[in-house]
Amino acid sequence: MPNRPEGKREGWTTGTCASAAAKAAAIGVVSGRIPEEVEVAIPNGRRFCFPVMVAPGHKPEVAPGESAAAVVVKDAGDDPDCTDGAHMTAEVWPLVQGSETILRAGSGVGTVTMLGLGLEVGGPAINPVPRRMILAALSEVGGSFEVEFSVPGGEVMAEETTNARLGIVGGISILGTTGIVRPFSTAAFRASLTRQVDVAAANGQRHLVFATGSRSEAAAMAMFGSLAPVCFVEVGDYSGVALRRAAGQGIERVTMVAMAGKITKLAAGTMMTHFHRSDIDNALLAEVAIESGSSDAVLNAATATATARHFFEICMETNELGPLGLLCRRAAAACAAHCGNKLSVDVVMVDFDGRGLVARS
Numbered sequence: 001m002p003n004r005p006e007g008k009r010e011g012w013t014t015g016t017c018a019s020a021a022a023k024a025a026a027i028g029v030v031s032g033r034i035p036e037e038v039e040v041a042i043p044n045g046r047r048f049c050f051p052v053m054v055a056p057g058h059k060p061e062v063a064p065g066e067s068a069a070a071v072v073v074k075d076a077g078d079d080p081d082c083t084d085g086a087h088m089t090a091e092v093w094p095l096v097q098g099s100e101t102i103l104r105a106g107s108g109v110g111t112v113t114m115l116g117l118g119l120e121v122g123g124p125a126i127n128p129v130p131r132r133m134i135l136a137a138l139s140e141v142g143g144s145f146e147v148e149f150s151v152p153g154g155e156v157m158a159e160e161t162t163n164a165r166l167g168i169v170g171g172i173s174i175l176g177t178t179g180i181v182r183p184f185s186t187a188a189f190r191a192s193l194t195r196q197v198d199v200a201a202a203n204g205q206r207h208l209v210f211a212t213g214s215r216s217e218a219a220a221m222a223m224f225g226s227l228a229p230v231c232f233v234e235v236g237d238y239s240g241v242a243l244r245r246a247a248g249q250g251i252e253r254v255t256m257v258a259m260a261g262k263i264t265k266l267a268a269g270t271m272m273t274h275f276h277r278s279d280i281d282n283a284l285l286a287e288v289a290i291e292s293g294s295s296d297a298v299l300n301a302a303t304a305t306a307t308a309r310h311f312f313e314i315c316m317e318t319n320e321l322g323p324l325g326l327l328c329r330r331a332a333a334a335c336a337a338h339c340g341n342k343l344s345v346d347v348v349m350v351d352f353d354g355r356g357l358v359a360r361s
Contacts, residue, residue, distance in 0.1 A: 009077040009078040010077045010078075010180050010181060011074070011075050011076035011077025011078070011081070011084070011180070011181040012050075012074055012075055012076070012077075012179070012180065012181060013130070013175055013176025013178070013179055013180065013181055014074060014083055014086070014088060014130070014172065014173070014174045014175050014176060015126075015127065015129060015130025015133055015134070015174050015175055015176035015179060016040065016042055016048075016130075016133065016176060016179040016180070017050070017072045017073075017074045017086075017088035018072075018088050018090065018126070018130060018133075018134055018149055018174045019040045019130065019133040019134045019136070019137040020038050020040045020050040020052070020072040020088075020137070021052070021070045021071060021072040021088050021089060021090035021149075022070075022090040022092060022134050022137060022138055022145075022147050022149075023038050023040055023137035023138060023140065023141060024038040024052040024070035024072070024090070025067075025068040025069055025070040025090045025091060025092035025147070026068075026092045026137075026138050026141040026143065026145050026147075027068075027141055028060075028062040028068030028070065028092070029062055029066075029067070029068045029092050029093070029094050029143070029145065030094075030141055030142065030143055032061060032062050032063075032064070033060055033061055033062065034052060034054055034058075034060050034062065034068055034070050035052055036051065036052055037049050037050060037051050037052055038050055038052050038070075038072075040133070040137045041133070041136065041137070042133070042178065042179025042180060043129060043132075043133065043177070043178055043179055044178065044179075050072050051072070051073075052070050052071070052072060053070070053071040053072075053073070053087075054069070054070065054071070055069030055070060055071050055089050055091065057069075058091075065094065067091050067092060067093045068091070068092055069089060069090065069091040069092070070089070070090055070092075071087045071088065071089045072087075072088050073085060073086070073087055073088070074086045074087075074088055076181050077181055081181065082157045082160040082161065082172075083151075083157055083172055086151050086153070086154065086157065086172070087151060087152050088149070088151060089106075089149065089150045089151065089152070090147055090148070090149055091106070091147070091148045091150070092145045092146070092147050093145065093146045093147075094143065094144070094145060095143075095144040095145055095146055096144065097143060097144055098144060099144040100144065101135060101138055101144055101145050101146070101147065102145075102146040102147065103124055103126055103131065103134065103147050103149070104124055104146070104147065104148045104149070105123075105124035105125065105126075105148070105149060105150075105170065105171070106148040106149055106150030107150045107151075107152075107154070107155075107170075107171070108150050108151035108152060108153060108154020108155055108157075108170075108171040108172065109124060109125065109149045109150055109151055109154055109170065109171045109172060109173075109174065110124070110125035110154075110158060110163050110168035110169060110170050110171045110172060110173050111123070111124060111125065111168070111169055111170050112124070112125050112167065112168055113167040113168070113169055114166065114167025114168075114199055114202070114203055114230070115199070115202040115203055116166075116195075116198045116199035116200070116201065116202025116203060117166065117167075117168075117195065117198070117199060124149065124174070125163070125168045125171075125172075125173040125174065126149070126173070126174040127173065127174065127175050127176070127177075129176060129177045130174045130175060130176050133176075133179065134147070149174060151171060151172055154170075154171035154172045155170065155171050157171070157172050158170075158171050158172045161173070162192065162196060164229065165196065165229045165230050165232065166195070166196060166199045166230065167199065167203075167230070177191070189236060189238070190238055190241055193233055193234070193235050193236070193238060193241065193242050193245075194241065194242070194245045196230070196233045197233060197242060197245045197246050197249055197251070198245070198249060199230055200230045200231055200233070200251070201246075201249035201250060201251055203228075203230060205227075205228065205230060205231050205251070206250075206251055206252040206253060207227065207231060207251075207252065207253040207254075207255070208231050208232075208233060208246055208251055208253070208254050208255075209221075209224050209227065209231055209232050209233070209254070209255045209256075209257060210233050210234075210235045210239065210242050210243075210254055210255070210256045210257070211232065211233070211234050211235065211256075211257045211258065212234075212235060212236060212237070212239065212256075212257075212258040212259070212262045213234065213236070213258075213259075213354075214234065214354075215259075215350075215352075215353065215354025216257045216258050216259060216350055216354055217232060217234050217257070218354055219257060219350040219354045219355065219356070219357070220232060220255070220257040220348075223257070223348070223357060224255065237272055238272065239256065239262075239266060239271050239272075239335065240271025240272060240338055241271075243271070243335055243338055243339045243343065243345070244338070244339050246339070246343060247339035247340065247342040247343050251343060252343070252344060253343065253344045253345075253346070254335070254343050254344070254345050254346070255345075255346045255347075255348060256331070256332070256335060256345065256346070256347045256348065257348045257350060258347070258348075258349065258350070259309075259312075259349065259350060259351070259352055259354075260308040260309060260311065260312035260324065260327070260349060260352075261307065261308040261309060263308075263327050263328060263331045263347060263349050264281065264284065264285065264308040264311075264327055264331075265281075266331035266334055266335060266347070267284060267288075267327045267328075267330035267331040267334060268281040268284050268334070269334045269337075269338075271334075271335075271338055282302060282303055282305070284327075284330075285301075285302035285303075285305070285308070285311050285323070286299065286302040286303055288302075288323040288326040288327055288330070289301075289302045289323050291323075291326060292320070292322030292323045292325075292326055293322070294315075294320050294322065294323055295318055295320060297314055297317075297318055298311075298314055298315055298318060298320050298323060301314035301315075302323075309352065311323075312324065312352070312358075316351075316358070321358065321359050324349055324358055324359035325359040325360065325361070327349070327359070328347040328348065328349050328359050328360050328361040329347070329361040331347040331361065332345045332346055332347040332361035333345075335347065345361075346360065346361050347360065347361040348360045348361075
Protein backbone atom coordinates (compact mmCIF):
# COMPACT_ATOMS: atom_id res chain seq x y z
CA MET A 1 0.00 0.00 0.00
CA PRO A 2 1.25 3.52 -0.64
CA ASN A 3 2.19 5.72 2.31
CA ARG A 4 -0.81 7.48 3.84
CA PRO A 5 -1.28 10.00 6.65
CA GLU A 6 -1.33 8.50 10.11
CA GLY A 7 -4.78 7.15 10.92
CA LYS A 8 -5.63 6.62 7.25
CA ARG A 9 -3.66 3.49 6.35
CA GLU A 10 -5.84 1.03 4.48
CA GLY A 11 -5.83 -2.68 5.17
CA TRP A 12 -7.19 -5.94 3.79
CA THR A 13 -10.56 -7.59 4.25
CA THR A 14 -10.95 -11.12 5.55
CA GLY A 15 -12.15 -11.98 2.04
CA THR A 16 -8.90 -10.86 0.44
CA CYS A 17 -6.82 -12.74 3.00
CA ALA A 18 -8.95 -15.87 2.56
CA SER A 19 -8.50 -15.78 -1.21
CA ALA A 20 -4.71 -15.44 -0.81
CA ALA A 21 -4.50 -18.27 1.73
CA ALA A 22 -6.67 -20.53 -0.43
CA LYS A 23 -4.62 -19.85 -3.56
CA ALA A 24 -1.34 -20.48 -1.74
CA ALA A 25 -2.57 -23.81 -0.36
CA ALA A 26 -3.94 -24.82 -3.77
CA ILE A 27 -0.55 -24.06 -5.34
CA GLY A 28 0.95 -26.36 -2.72
CA VAL A 29 -1.45 -29.14 -3.67
CA VAL A 30 -0.73 -28.75 -7.40
CA SER A 31 3.01 -28.01 -7.35
CA GLY A 32 4.09 -29.93 -4.26
CA ARG A 33 5.24 -26.86 -2.32
CA ILE A 34 3.48 -23.96 -0.62
CA PRO A 35 4.86 -20.65 -1.93
CA GLU A 36 6.33 -17.98 0.35
CA GLU A 37 4.13 -15.33 -1.26
CA VAL A 38 1.09 -15.27 -3.48
CA GLU A 39 -0.61 -12.73 -5.71
CA VAL A 40 -4.40 -12.27 -5.89
CA ALA A 41 -6.80 -9.80 -7.47
CA ILE A 42 -9.29 -7.65 -5.59
CA PRO A 43 -12.69 -6.85 -7.19
CA ASN A 44 -11.49 -3.75 -9.07
CA GLY A 45 -8.89 -5.87 -10.86
CA ARG A 46 -5.80 -4.61 -9.04
CA ARG A 47 -3.41 -7.31 -7.90
CA PHE A 48 -1.40 -7.52 -4.69
CA CYS A 49 1.15 -9.90 -3.21
CA PHE A 50 0.84 -11.36 0.28
CA PRO A 51 3.41 -13.18 2.42
CA VAL A 52 2.38 -16.74 3.18
CA MET A 53 3.10 -18.96 6.18
CA VAL A 54 2.67 -22.70 6.44
CA ALA A 55 -0.10 -23.60 8.87
CA PRO A 56 0.98 -25.24 12.16
CA GLY A 57 1.15 -29.02 11.86
CA HIS A 58 1.85 -28.88 8.13
CA LYS A 59 5.00 -28.76 6.00
CA PRO A 60 5.91 -26.62 3.00
CA GLU A 61 6.31 -29.78 0.89
CA VAL A 62 3.07 -31.48 -0.10
CA ALA A 63 2.94 -35.10 -1.23
CA PRO A 64 0.62 -36.02 -4.13
CA GLY A 65 -2.97 -36.43 -2.99
CA GLU A 66 -2.39 -34.82 0.42
CA SER A 67 -3.79 -31.57 1.71
CA ALA A 68 -1.88 -28.30 2.07
CA ALA A 69 -2.60 -25.57 4.59
CA ALA A 70 -1.48 -21.94 4.27
CA VAL A 71 -1.87 -18.85 6.45
CA VAL A 72 -2.17 -15.18 5.51
CA VAL A 73 -2.18 -12.74 8.43
CA LYS A 74 -4.77 -10.01 8.16
CA ASP A 75 -3.52 -6.43 8.37
CA ALA A 76 -6.55 -4.19 8.92
CA GLY A 77 -4.57 -0.99 8.46
CA ASP A 78 -5.73 1.79 10.75
CA ASP A 79 -9.24 0.38 11.11
CA PRO A 80 -10.11 -0.69 14.68
CA ASP A 81 -11.11 -4.17 13.55
CA CYS A 82 -11.34 -7.14 15.92
CA THR A 83 -9.96 -9.34 13.12
CA ASP A 84 -6.75 -7.34 12.77
CA GLY A 85 -3.89 -9.84 13.02
CA ALA A 86 -6.16 -12.82 12.42
CA HIS A 87 -4.40 -15.84 10.94
CA MET A 88 -6.66 -16.61 8.01
CA THR A 89 -5.98 -20.28 7.34
CA ALA A 90 -7.02 -22.34 4.33
CA GLU A 91 -6.56 -26.08 4.14
CA VAL A 92 -7.02 -27.43 0.61
CA TRP A 93 -7.63 -30.97 -0.61
CA PRO A 94 -7.54 -31.98 -4.28
CA LEU A 95 -10.80 -33.14 -5.87
CA VAL A 96 -11.37 -35.07 -9.06
CA GLN A 97 -10.79 -32.76 -12.02
CA GLY A 98 -14.08 -31.17 -13.09
CA SER A 99 -15.72 -31.46 -9.68
CA GLU A 100 -17.29 -28.34 -8.19
CA THR A 101 -15.02 -26.60 -5.69
CA ILE A 102 -16.33 -26.82 -2.12
CA LEU A 103 -15.85 -24.11 0.51
CA ARG A 104 -16.36 -25.06 4.18
CA ALA A 105 -16.16 -23.35 7.57
CA GLY A 106 -13.62 -24.73 10.00
CA SER A 107 -12.77 -23.70 13.52
CA GLY A 108 -13.20 -19.96 14.13
CA VAL A 109 -15.19 -19.30 10.96
CA GLY A 110 -18.94 -18.87 11.31
CA THR A 111 -21.75 -21.06 10.01
CA VAL A 112 -25.03 -19.50 8.86
CA THR A 113 -28.12 -20.57 10.82
CA MET A 114 -30.70 -17.90 9.90
CA LEU A 115 -32.29 -16.55 6.73
CA GLY A 116 -31.77 -13.02 5.47
CA LEU A 117 -28.06 -12.89 4.76
CA GLY A 118 -28.34 -14.10 1.19
CA LEU A 119 -26.25 -17.12 2.20
CA GLU A 120 -27.16 -20.80 2.43
CA VAL A 121 -28.35 -21.83 5.89
CA GLY A 122 -25.88 -24.41 7.15
CA GLY A 123 -23.13 -23.09 4.91
CA PRO A 124 -20.02 -21.08 5.75
CA ALA A 125 -20.36 -17.36 6.52
CA ILE A 126 -18.56 -16.29 3.35
CA ASN A 127 -20.23 -13.31 1.69
CA PRO A 128 -20.83 -13.31 -2.08
CA VAL A 129 -17.97 -11.00 -3.12
CA PRO A 130 -15.31 -12.86 -1.07
CA ARG A 131 -16.66 -16.15 -2.43
CA ARG A 132 -16.15 -14.90 -5.98
CA MET A 133 -12.65 -13.69 -5.07
CA ILE A 134 -11.75 -17.07 -3.60
CA LEU A 135 -13.07 -19.01 -6.58
CA ALA A 136 -11.30 -16.65 -8.99
CA ALA A 137 -8.00 -17.10 -7.13
CA LEU A 138 -8.38 -20.87 -7.20
CA SER A 139 -9.19 -20.83 -10.91
CA GLU A 140 -5.80 -19.23 -11.53
CA VAL A 141 -4.19 -22.35 -10.08
CA GLY A 142 -6.36 -24.76 -12.05
CA GLY A 143 -8.11 -27.85 -10.74
CA SER A 144 -10.93 -28.60 -8.34
CA PHE A 145 -10.54 -28.31 -4.59
CA GLU A 146 -12.19 -28.65 -1.24
CA VAL A 147 -11.22 -25.70 0.97
CA GLU A 148 -11.74 -25.39 4.71
CA PHE A 149 -11.19 -21.95 6.22
CA SER A 150 -10.30 -21.53 9.86
CA VAL A 151 -9.12 -18.72 12.13
CA PRO A 152 -7.44 -19.46 15.48
CA GLY A 153 -9.34 -17.49 18.10
CA GLY A 154 -12.12 -16.64 15.66
CA GLU A 155 -14.82 -17.59 18.17
CA VAL A 156 -13.52 -14.94 20.58
CA MET A 157 -13.18 -12.34 17.80
CA ALA A 158 -16.79 -12.96 16.80
CA GLU A 159 -17.97 -11.92 20.26
CA GLU A 160 -17.09 -8.34 19.29
CA THR A 161 -19.31 -8.51 16.21
CA THR A 162 -23.05 -8.84 15.59
CA ASN A 163 -22.63 -12.38 14.24
CA ALA A 164 -24.47 -14.15 17.05
CA ARG A 165 -27.40 -11.75 16.66
CA LEU A 166 -27.49 -12.54 12.93
CA GLY A 167 -27.45 -16.29 13.52
CA ILE A 168 -23.82 -16.77 12.52
CA VAL A 169 -22.33 -19.23 15.00
CA GLY A 170 -18.85 -20.55 15.61
CA GLY A 171 -16.69 -17.64 14.53
CA ILE A 172 -16.14 -14.66 12.28
CA SER A 173 -17.49 -14.01 8.81
CA ILE A 174 -15.41 -13.75 5.66
CA LEU A 175 -16.37 -10.32 4.42
CA GLY A 176 -15.51 -7.47 2.10
CA THR A 177 -16.97 -5.84 -0.98
CA THR A 178 -13.86 -4.08 -2.28
CA GLY A 179 -11.10 -6.26 -0.85
CA ILE A 180 -9.72 -3.25 1.03
CA VAL A 181 -10.51 -2.03 4.54
CA ARG A 182 -10.83 1.72 4.67
CA PRO A 183 -10.43 3.24 8.14
CA PHE A 184 -13.65 4.12 9.92
CA SER A 185 -15.69 3.26 6.85
CA THR A 186 -19.19 4.71 7.12
CA ALA A 187 -20.20 2.62 4.13
CA ALA A 188 -19.28 -0.55 6.02
CA PHE A 189 -21.27 0.55 9.06
CA ARG A 190 -24.32 1.35 6.95
CA ALA A 191 -24.04 -2.02 5.20
CA SER A 192 -23.85 -3.77 8.56
CA LEU A 193 -26.96 -2.15 10.01
CA THR A 194 -29.04 -2.74 6.87
CA ARG A 195 -27.97 -6.37 6.93
CA GLN A 196 -29.18 -6.67 10.51
CA VAL A 197 -32.57 -5.25 9.52
CA ASP A 198 -32.76 -7.68 6.59
CA VAL A 199 -32.03 -10.69 8.80
CA ALA A 200 -34.64 -9.69 11.37
CA ALA A 201 -37.26 -9.23 8.65
CA ALA A 202 -36.39 -12.50 6.92
CA ASN A 203 -36.90 -14.33 10.19
CA GLY A 204 -40.38 -12.99 10.74
CA GLN A 205 -39.67 -10.19 13.23
CA ARG A 206 -42.00 -7.20 12.97
CA HIS A 207 -40.87 -5.08 15.94
CA LEU A 208 -37.29 -3.79 15.91
CA VAL A 209 -35.48 -1.70 18.49
CA PHE A 210 -32.95 0.82 17.18
CA ALA A 211 -30.31 2.24 19.52
CA THR A 212 -27.92 5.06 18.69
CA GLY A 213 -24.99 3.79 20.77
CA SER A 214 -23.72 0.99 22.98
CA ARG A 215 -25.10 2.44 26.22
CA SER A 216 -28.53 3.08 24.77
CA GLU A 217 -28.49 -0.41 23.26
CA ALA A 218 -27.75 -1.96 26.66
CA ALA A 219 -30.68 0.00 28.11
CA ALA A 220 -32.89 -1.11 25.22
CA MET A 221 -32.08 -4.77 25.78
CA ALA A 222 -32.92 -4.42 29.46
CA MET A 223 -36.26 -2.76 28.65
CA PHE A 224 -37.30 -5.13 25.86
CA GLY A 225 -35.86 -8.40 27.12
CA SER A 226 -38.68 -10.46 25.62
CA LEU A 227 -37.54 -9.64 22.07
CA ALA A 228 -35.09 -11.88 20.24
CA PRO A 229 -31.49 -10.59 20.01
CA VAL A 230 -31.84 -10.16 16.25
CA CYS A 231 -34.42 -7.40 16.89
CA PHE A 232 -31.84 -4.99 18.35
CA VAL A 233 -29.87 -2.85 15.89
CA GLU A 234 -27.27 -0.24 16.80
CA VAL A 235 -27.83 2.43 14.15
CA GLY A 236 -25.30 5.03 15.30
CA ASP A 237 -25.90 8.31 13.44
CA TYR A 238 -27.79 6.57 10.61
CA SER A 239 -31.32 6.58 11.97
CA GLY A 240 -32.75 7.60 8.61
CA VAL A 241 -31.01 4.78 6.75
CA ALA A 242 -32.24 2.22 9.28
CA LEU A 243 -35.82 3.52 9.29
CA ARG A 244 -36.08 3.47 5.50
CA ARG A 245 -34.67 -0.05 5.38
CA ALA A 246 -37.11 -1.26 8.01
CA ALA A 247 -40.05 0.27 6.14
CA GLY A 248 -38.89 -1.32 2.91
CA GLN A 249 -38.61 -4.75 4.54
CA GLY A 250 -42.12 -4.76 5.91
CA ILE A 251 -41.24 -4.10 9.55
CA GLU A 252 -44.35 -2.81 11.32
CA ARG A 253 -42.98 -1.16 14.45
CA VAL A 254 -39.70 0.47 15.49
CA THR A 255 -38.75 1.67 18.94
CA MET A 256 -35.89 4.17 18.90
CA VAL A 257 -33.86 4.29 22.13
CA ALA A 258 -31.47 7.22 22.47
CA MET A 259 -30.23 10.02 24.69
CA ALA A 260 -31.36 13.63 24.69
CA GLY A 261 -28.90 14.93 22.06
CA LYS A 262 -29.85 12.45 19.34
CA ILE A 263 -33.54 12.72 20.13
CA THR A 264 -33.43 16.52 19.88
CA LYS A 265 -31.90 16.24 16.42
CA LEU A 266 -34.48 13.65 15.36
CA ALA A 267 -37.25 15.91 16.66
CA ALA A 268 -35.90 18.65 14.37
CA GLY A 269 -36.14 16.24 11.43
CA THR A 270 -32.39 15.58 11.21
CA MET A 271 -31.95 11.88 10.49
CA MET A 272 -28.13 12.00 10.17
CA THR A 273 -27.28 12.88 13.76
CA HIS A 274 -23.47 13.14 13.76
CA PHE A 275 -22.38 16.17 15.76
CA HIS A 276 -20.38 17.52 12.80
CA ARG A 277 -23.45 17.37 10.56
CA SER A 278 -26.02 19.18 12.68
CA ASP A 279 -26.29 21.61 15.58
CA ILE A 280 -28.73 21.61 18.46
CA ASP A 281 -31.87 23.61 17.62
CA ASN A 282 -32.29 26.01 20.55
CA ALA A 283 -35.56 27.33 19.14
CA LEU A 284 -36.94 23.80 19.26
CA LEU A 285 -35.87 23.37 22.89
CA ALA A 286 -37.52 26.69 23.73
CA GLU A 287 -40.72 25.61 21.96
CA VAL A 288 -41.06 22.38 23.94
CA ALA A 289 -40.23 24.21 27.16
CA ILE A 290 -42.94 26.82 26.55
CA GLU A 291 -45.48 24.25 25.33
CA SER A 292 -44.86 22.19 28.46
CA GLY A 293 -45.32 25.19 30.75
CA SER A 294 -41.79 24.89 32.06
CA SER A 295 -40.12 27.06 34.66
CA ASP A 296 -37.78 29.93 33.85
CA ALA A 297 -34.83 27.68 34.73
CA VAL A 298 -35.74 25.22 31.99
CA LEU A 299 -36.58 27.94 29.47
CA ASN A 300 -33.27 29.69 30.16
CA ALA A 301 -31.43 26.40 29.71
CA ALA A 302 -33.12 25.92 26.33
CA THR A 303 -31.85 29.23 24.99
CA ALA A 304 -28.47 29.37 26.73
CA THR A 305 -27.07 25.93 26.00
CA ALA A 306 -25.02 24.66 23.09
CA THR A 307 -25.81 21.06 24.05
CA ALA A 308 -29.00 19.14 24.68
CA ARG A 309 -27.31 17.55 27.67
CA HIS A 310 -27.42 20.79 29.66
CA PHE A 311 -31.11 21.19 28.87
CA PHE A 312 -31.69 17.56 29.89
CA GLU A 313 -29.82 18.01 33.17
CA ILE A 314 -31.83 21.12 34.13
CA CYS A 315 -35.07 19.28 33.36
CA MET A 316 -33.94 16.44 35.60
CA GLU A 317 -32.79 18.77 38.39
CA THR A 318 -36.13 20.61 38.43
CA ASN A 319 -38.09 17.37 37.94
CA GLU A 320 -39.75 18.82 34.82
CA LEU A 321 -39.91 15.92 32.40
CA GLY A 322 -42.65 17.35 30.20
CA PRO A 323 -40.27 18.92 27.66
CA LEU A 324 -38.36 15.66 27.34
CA GLY A 325 -41.53 13.70 26.67
CA LEU A 326 -42.55 16.26 24.07
CA LEU A 327 -39.16 15.94 22.37
CA CYS A 328 -39.74 12.17 22.18
CA ARG A 329 -43.18 12.66 20.62
CA ARG A 330 -41.85 15.11 18.05
CA ALA A 331 -38.96 12.77 17.25
CA ALA A 332 -41.36 9.85 16.79
CA ALA A 333 -43.49 11.88 14.39
CA ALA A 334 -40.44 13.01 12.40
CA CYS A 335 -39.10 9.43 12.18
CA ALA A 336 -42.46 8.10 10.98
CA ALA A 337 -42.74 10.89 8.40
CA HIS A 338 -39.22 10.17 7.16
CA CYS A 339 -40.28 6.72 6.00
CA GLY A 340 -43.64 7.76 4.61
CA ASN A 341 -45.53 6.79 7.77
CA LYS A 342 -45.08 3.14 6.84
CA LEU A 343 -43.86 2.38 10.37
CA SER A 344 -45.26 2.84 13.82
CA VAL A 345 -42.42 4.62 15.66
CA ASP A 346 -41.97 5.00 19.40
CA VAL A 347 -39.08 7.00 20.87
CA VAL A 348 -37.62 6.31 24.30
CA MET A 349 -35.16 8.65 26.03
CA VAL A 350 -32.64 7.17 28.45
CA ASP A 351 -30.22 8.98 30.73
CA PHE A 352 -26.60 9.61 29.81
CA ASP A 353 -25.43 6.57 31.73
CA GLY A 354 -27.79 4.44 29.70
CA ARG A 355 -29.27 3.07 32.91
CA GLY A 356 -32.87 4.10 32.87
CA LEU A 357 -35.89 5.35 30.98
CA VAL A 358 -36.51 9.09 31.37
CA ALA A 359 -39.30 9.81 28.90
CA ARG A 360 -41.03 8.30 25.90
CA SER A 361 -43.36 9.33 23.10
